[in-house]
Amino acid sequence: MLRDDTNKYLPLTESTYYIMMTLVEPLHGYAVMKKVDEISKGTVKVGPGTLYGAFTALEKEELIVKVKEENRRKSYVLTPKGKNVLMNQLKRLEIMTQNGLSVIDML
Amino acid sequence: MAENTIRKIKWFWPWQDEQEEAWLRSMSQKGWHLSSVGLPCIYRFRAGEPRDYVYRLDYQTFPKKDNQEYQQLFRDAGWEYIGEMSAWQYFRKEVKEEETLEIFTDVESKIAKYKRILPFLWLFWIILIVVSPIGISIDNPYPWWGAIRATQVFTLLIWLFFTYVIIKLTLRIRQLKRL
Numbered sequence: 001m002l003r004d005d006t007n008k009y010l011p012l013t014e015s016t017y018y019i020m021m022t023l024v025e026p027l028h029g030y031a032v033m034k035k036v037d038e039i040s041k042g043t044v045k046v047g048p049g050t051l052y053g054a055f056t057a058l059e060k061e062e063l064i065v066k067v068k069e070e071n072r073r074k075s076y077v078l079t080p081k082g083k084n085v086l087m088n089q090l091k092r093l094e095i096m097t098q099n100g101l102s103v104i105d106m107l
Numbered sequence: 108m109a110e111n112t113i114r115k116i117k118w119f120w121p122w123q124d125e126q127e128e129a130w131l132r133s134m135s136q137k138g139w140h141l142s143s144v145g146l147p148c149i150y151r152f153r154a155g156e157p158r159d160y161v162y163r164l165d166y167q168t169f170p171k172k173d174n175q176e177y178q179q180l181f182r183d184a185g186w187e188y189i190g191e192m193s194a195w196q197y198f199r200k201e202v203k204e205e206e207t208l209e210i211f212t213d214v215e216s217k218i219a220k221y222k223r224i225l226p227f228l229w230l231f232w233i234i235l236i237v238v239s240p241i242g243i244s245i246d247n248p249y250p251w252w253g254a255i256r257a258t259q260v261f262t263l264l265i266w267l268f269f270t271y272v273i274i275k276l277t278l279r280i281r282q283l284k285r286l
Binding site (some may be wrong): 013014015029030033044045047048049050051052053054057060069071072073074 | 163186
């Protein structure tokens with residue numbers, strides 16, 4: 001884990017985390033927005049400005065890749081590097097949750 | 108120009124985009140709906156029924172082809188594209204319950220928007236230093252003394268303008284970071 005360079009992307013913002021998670025399968029922009037809303041149970045909304053910026057940045061860093069383009073809609077999917085980043089983020093969140101749970105009785 | 112359109116010229120600083128959005132919304136509430144934007148700071152409005160439209164501004168520079176996809180993404184999310192003024196992209200949406208009225212849904216992406224403007228400002232700022240004749244010391248009565256002095260003052264003023272914009276925009280980014 002220390003040898004790869006994925007740590008420089010962490011921690012992901014909440015929006016980026018959710019956007020990347022939806023891209024385990026190829027999706028276009030609007031589908032990403034709807035899915036983030038759905039899987040976060042409405043706690044995270046991603047506006048088109050935020051999403052466009054995220055797509056641009058993630059594509060530039062090669063964490064996602066364009067797989068299809070039709071009717072002026074681009075579809076993206078995670079690259080192996082992107083999956084790695086998401087996995088490391090998940091591990092961090094798991095540790096954070098465990099740490100939180102260990103003190104929950106004192107709160 | 109037809110009677111049912113008006114043209115307004117109004118200046119907004121780059122860190123005042125929220126004020127600009129609020130102004131456009133208030134115009135729509137009075138029945139004047141933004142129909143196009145253009146340089147320098149020209150807003151064209153068309154008369155209609157008063158409606159509660161929210162306006163949102165993004166800052167993006169890209170080739171035409173990418174612009175199509177960009178607009179499509181916003182259209183899918185319910186935003187109407189109005190136009191572009193020096194890389195500022197204008198969108199609107201009618202206010203309805205349970206609809207997201209923001210195009211930027213987190214602080215990070217709002218900051219990223221302002222950060223996209225800064226490189227252009229820095230570029231002009233540096234170019235002005237390079238081309239300005241400020242460093243030239245001249246003695247009166249040099250033949251072009253008046254012209255050179257005038258150019259020096261003029262360049263200095265523009266340079267100060269850019270310095271001011273860079274400082275204010277950087278402060279705006281800092282302010283957002285604290286939130």
